[in-house]
Amino acid sequence: MNDRALRYFLAVVRAGSIRGAAAVLHVAASAVSRQVAEMEAACGTLLLERLPRGVVPTEAGRIIAEHARRQADEAALLQDRLQRLRGAQRGLVRIRCGAGFLPDLMRHGLAGFSAAHPGITFQVVLGTSDSILKAVAEGEADLGLAYNPQAHPEVDAALVTRQPLVALLPAGHALASQRRPLLLRRLAAEPVALLPADHGIRQMISRVEADGGFRLLPVLETDSFELQRRFVAARMGVAFLPRFALAPEEAGEMTAVPLADPLLAEAAAHLVVRAGRRLPEAAERLRDWLAKHLVCCRPG
Template identity: 65%
Template structure:
C-alpha cells in the first residue's frame, strides 16, 4: 500500500465519488481509478461498492480507510514534532463550528490567541451540528465547536458546559420584564425567527412543540444567527438561541434573555469536540486549551 494509493482512496471516501476525488486532488479521474484498482489488488478484496451516484466503502474499504486516516494523523504529528524540535511555533489549526459560536470565537478566542501565538493560523469553516462531527471524525477539522451534539463513537468532548437555550427579546417586551425563565409554550404566539428544520436547535424546539401540543409562529427562517439577532433588535419578534450567541447585545442591554426551562432545552450544552485517540498537533492543543478557558460558551466570565 503506497502513500499515494491510500491518499487517493481516502479522497474518494471523503468525496463519495471518483470524479469528486479527482477534482479535489487536481488529477484525472482515470489516475484515481487506476490507483484504487491497484490498491484493491494489493488488498485482495473490493474496497468500494459502485452505486448509480457515487461509491461507498465495503467492509474491507472501511478498514483500509481507518488505516489511511491513522497514517495521515501520524504524518501530521511527525511534522508537528519536527517543527517543535526546530523551535518553530507555527502551524494551521482547522476549526469547524456552528454559526452561533462565531462572535464568541472571534471576540474572546481568536483575537487573544493570535496575539499570543502570532505564528499559528486558523482556518475556520461553518457547519451544521452533524457536519461539524463529520469534519472532526474524518480528519477535515482538528477542533469542532458544536451546540448540543449527539454522542458519537470515535469523538470526545475536550470541553463541555451546559448552556440552556433562551428566548431572546427586546428588554422592554412584557415577557422580558415579567420573568427570567419560562417554558417554550409561553412564546408560541409571538412571531419567531427560527433556524432551518435540519439544524439541531430547530429539532430540539420541534420536539418540545410536539410533546406540548403547540406550534411556534414562524415569521423568519434563516441559518444566520446575525440575522436572527437583527430580527429581534428590529422589534419583529423572538429568537431562540444560547445566551453566548447574543452576548454583546445582552451585555449592552439591547437584548434580554429568558432561559427556557423545558428539560430538553435547559440541559443543552456547548461542546469542544476532538477525535478520540488522536494526538493533536501542538498548535491545535494550545488552541483547544485557550478556547476552553476563554469562550463564554464554556463558562468564562468577561
C-alpha cells in the same frame, strides 16, 4: 500500499466520489481510479461500493480508510515535531463550528490566541452539528464546536458545558422582566424567527412543540444567527439561541430569558476532538485556550 495510494483512497472516501477526490487532489480522475483499482487488487476484495451517485466504503474500505487517517495524523505529528526542533512555532489548526459560536470564537478565542502565537494560522468552516462531528471523525478538522450534538463513536468531547437555549426578546418586551424561566408555550402567540427544519436547535424546539401540543408562529426562517438577532433588535419578534450567540454590543437591544422546558434548559456546548488522536501542538494549545477563554465553555 504506498502513501499516495492511501492519500488518494482517503480523499475518495471523504469526497464520496472519484471525481470529487480528483478535484480536491488536483489530479485526473483516471489516476485516482487506477490507484483504487490497484489497492483492491492487492487486497483481493472490493474497497468501494459503487452507487448511482458516488461511492461508499465497504467494510474492508472502512478499515483501510481508518488506517489512512492514522497515517495522515502521524505524518502531521512528525512534521510538527520537526518544526519545533528547528524552533519554528508554526502550524495550521482546522476548526469546524456552528454559526452561533462565531462571535465568541473570534472575540474570546482566536483574537487572543493569535496575538500570543503569531505563527499559527486557522481554517474555520461552518457547519451543522452532524457535519462538524463527521469532519472531526474523518480527520478533516482538528477541533469542533457543536451545540447539543448526538453521540458519535469516533469523537470525544474535550469539554461539555451546559448552555441552555434562551428566548431573545426585544428590549422592553412585556415578558422580559420575568424572573423565572419561561415555558416555550408562553411564546406560542408571539411572532418568532426559527432556524431551518434540519437544524439541531429547530429540532429541539419542534420536539417541545410536539410534546406540548402547540405550535409557534414563525414569520422568519433563516440559517443566519445574525439575521435572527437583527430580527429581534428590529422588534419584529422573538428568536431562540444559546446565550453565547448574543453579541455583546447587541445586549441593550434585546433580553435573553431562560426557557424552563427540560430539553431546552439542559442543552450543552461541546468542544470535540477525534477519539484517540494525538493532536499537533498548535491544535493542542488552541484546544486548551478555547476551553479556558470561550464564553460557551463556561457554565451558562
